[in-house]
Amino acid sequence: MPVITEHLQVPRVQPDAMAETKPFVAKAEFQEALGFPGKLVDNWQSVALDKMSELLGKYRALPVFLDACVKCGACTDKCHYYLGTGDPKNMPVARQDLMRNVYRRYFTVAGRYFPKLVGAQDLTESVLEDWYRYYHQCSECRRCSVYCPFGIDTAEITMAGREILASVGLGQKYANEIIGKVHKIGNNLGLPEPALADTLTGLEEEVEEDIGVKVRFPLDEAGADVLLVTPSADFFAEPHVDGLIGYAKVFHQAGIRWTLSSYASEAANFGIFIGNYDQMQKVAERIRQAALDLGVRRIVIGECGHAWRVAYSYWNTLIGPFDFLDTDYPAPQHVCEMTYDLIQRGALTLDPSANDNKIVTFHDSCNVSRGSRMGSIPGGQFTLPREIIQAVCNHFVDMAPETTHEQTFCCGGGGGLLTDDLLELRVKGALPRVTALKQVVDNHGVTHMAAICAICKSQFSKVLPIYGFDMDMIVSVHQLVGDALVFDSAH
Amino acid sequence: MSFDVNGRSYETDEEGYLANLSEWSSDVAGHMAELDDCDLTDNHWEVINFLREYYEEYQIAPAVRVLTKAIGKRLGKEKGNSKYLYELFPYGPAKQACKYAGLPKPTGCV
Numbered sequence: 001m002p003v004i005t006e007h008l009q010v011p012r013v014q015p016d017a018m019a020e021t022k023p024f025v026a027k028a029e030f031q032e033a034l035g036f037p038g039k040l041v042d043n044w045q046s047v048a049l050d051k052m053s054e055l056l057g058k059y060r061a062l063p064v065f066l067d068a069c070v071k072c073g074a075c076t077d078k079c080h081y082y083l084g085t086g087d088p089k090n091m092p093v094a095r096q097d098l099m100r101n102v103y104r105r106y107f108t109v110a111g112r113y114f115p116k117l118v119g120a121q122d123l124t125e126s127v128l129e130d131w132y133r134y135y136h137q138c139s140e141c142r143r144c145s146v147y148c149p150f151g152i153d154t155a156e157i158t159m160a161g162r163e164i165l166a167s168v169g170l171g172q173k174y175a176n177e178i179i180g181k182v183h184k185i186g187n188n189l190g191l192p193e194p195a196l197a198d199t200l201t202g203l204e205e206e207v208e209e210d211i212g213v214k215v216r217f218p219l220d221e222a223g224a225d226v227l228l229v230t231p232s233a234d235f236f237a238e239p240h241v242d243g244l245i246g247y248a249k250v251f252h253q254a255g256i257r258w259t260l261s262s263y264a265s266e267a268a269n270f271g272i273f274i275g276n277y278d279q280m281q282k283v284a285e286r287i288r289q290a291a292l293d294l295g296v297r298r299i300v301i302g303e304c305g306h307a308w309r310v311a312y313s314y315w316n317t318l319i320g321p322f323d324f325l326d327t328d329y330p331a332p333q334h335v336c337e338m339t340y341d342l343i344q345r346g347a348l349t350l351d352p353s354a355n356d357n358k359i360v361t362f363h364d365s366c367n368v369s370r371g372s373r374m375g376s377i378p379g380g381q382f383t384l385p386r387e388i389i390q391a392v393c394n395h396f397v398d399m400a401p402e403t404t405h406e407q408t409f410c411c412g413g414g415g416g417l418l419t420d421d422l423l424e425l426r427v428k429g430a431l432p433r434v435t436a437l438k439q440v441v442d443n444h445g446v447t448h449m450a451a452i453c454a455i456c457k458s459q460f461s462k463v464l465p466i467y468g469f470d471m472d473m474i475v476s477v478h479q480l481v482g483d484a485l486v487f488d489s490a491h
Numbered sequence: 492m493s494f495d496v497n498g499r500s501y502e503t504d505e506e507g508y509l510a511n512l513s514e515w516s517s518d519v520a521g522h523m524a525e526l527d528d529c530d531l532t533d534n535h536w537e538v539i540n541f542l543r544e545y546y547e548e549y550q551i552a553p554a555v556r557v558l559t560k561a562i563g564k565r566l567g568k569e570k571g572n573s574k575y576l577y578e579l580f581p582y583g584p585a586k587q588a589c590k591y592a593g594l595p596k597p598t599g600c601v
Contacts, residue, residue: 198549
């Protein structure tokens with residue numbers, strides 16, 4: 001159990017500190033449902049090298065990242081998992097080298113003929129085991145790439161590693177089981193339409209009891225203007241559901257006709273986590289189909305970090321073009337962009353004193369911060385959520401600058417690692433973030449941390465109590481918005 | 492993985508969730524709770540029974556607000572919140588209570 005110190009310490013190197021940590025391997029039925037072999041294939045070495053060769057040709061960044069590293073060491077103390085565990089293989093350069101050394105051995109002339117001179121390494125069983133361990137101790141957060149003078153993106157190497165592992169039969173249970181549920185039922189939870197409808201009806205009753213206004217949570221309503229696609233955790237878990245209630249209140253007060261879809265009841269796209277383009281496309285395709293079937297004019301994405309990255313950075317290639325949507329709005333649009341615009345236009349009546357019982361800080365989620373943008377100005381993904389919070393809360397404090405904006409630390413559970421079999425890693429990986437949080441708690445009396453990512457919210461609900469914080473400290477940005485919205489007879 | 496109750500063997504997944512939902516019995520629930528040093532009181536059983544009823548109808552565990560509302564109705568309004576559910580099931584009502592009820596573990600970003 002790591003201890004929070006006043007300032008973040010770079011730990012001493014502890015070789016193999018996390019060598020026993022690895023997630024459960026996906027069972028045959030979940031592997032095969034995604035077109036991967038059910039178990040480790042006999043000729044795994046040649047299958048792995050063929051897959052690696054395919055990826056090196058398909059993703060042109062990958063060979064560049066594998067060739068470019070000069071071992072300058074700038075990344076070594078930038079990874080939250082290294083900072084939390086001290087395991088040297090969690091230094092981004094060392095994690096990359098697990099693949100780089102194999103790449104050299106089989107795909108470079110020097111490595112083929114003089115492997116020892118260039119640190120080339122045969123793809124042995126123990127190397128494969130290291131890949132499985134350490135490519136599942138990277139949350140693909142890309143913080144290290146911010147500091148790399150060559151811009152090497154460790155996440156791309158991790159994704160390639162996981163893709164190769166799945167293709168030889170070593171997929172990860174958590175991610176692959178979930179992707180299968182999306183194909184079958186439409187969301188990560190496996191929440192079928194009747195349960196979703198029942199849940200939404202319950203929320204309508206709850207909100208009406210609470211504020212005396214009939215705020216609707218429409219499902220599958222053809223002809224709505226907006227299709228809201230949000231992580232299914234928003235239907236299921238706390239504090240996520242209060243964010244969903246916040247979106248509904250915003251739609252209600254702004255008079256926007258919106259709907260959820262039971263076919264595309266998931267914003268998350270774990271295809272990106274396992275580095276598999278086809279799975280990513282298949283998951284995304286449901287959303288395009290739902291938008292066409294429902295005849296909506298806009299698609300709005302709820303608070304989900306990697307969903308926004310996939311939507312913002314990949315959708316146009318995966319499932320575009322979006323020429324059937326209203327060109328007056330960004331396609332897709334983040335719910336924070338929508339709410340921010342409404343606030344700017346004076347379309348929302350807000351009373352920030354409703355949140356006067358809180359001093360709020362904001363946790364930048366990695367995929368939003370380093371993989372996307374919001375609004376029309378550079379850095380909008382940092383300023384928009386903060387301006388929303390400051391419009392609905394009187395007391396806002398930022399955490400230390402080296403831990404926010406593009407330098408933000410991962411919550412410790414991103415990239416497909418939000419699973420109980422990796423809890424020790426998740427707790428240790430949260431250390432840099434909770435260290436920065438404790439500073440603003442101690443110095444500024446911060447009571448709440450707002451986030452715009454379902455994974456971050458679940459991760460913090462789990463790990464904050466372990467570090468001695470209150471579980472309820474983590475809130476949705478749109479919970480703060482929803483609580484500050486004033487409804488009177490005019491609404 | 493597996494465990495024995497009353498001389499019968501029950502298969503589970505890696506995390507101790509019952510592999511075959513139809514094999515569940517109250518003795519199985521009691522045994523799983525015992526493994527976690529958890530004594531099942533009447534209030535625990537209200538939650539477990541509701542989870543099973545809901546699952547029977549919807550093939551999924553109830554969302555947290557569906558659960559807290561139902562428990563509030565059954566045990567009194569002051570108990571219809573997740574704080575109380577966490578008192579009953581400290582590992583998290585969604586996961587720990589589902590396990591004792593023989594339901595699969597909720598997956599996703601939860």
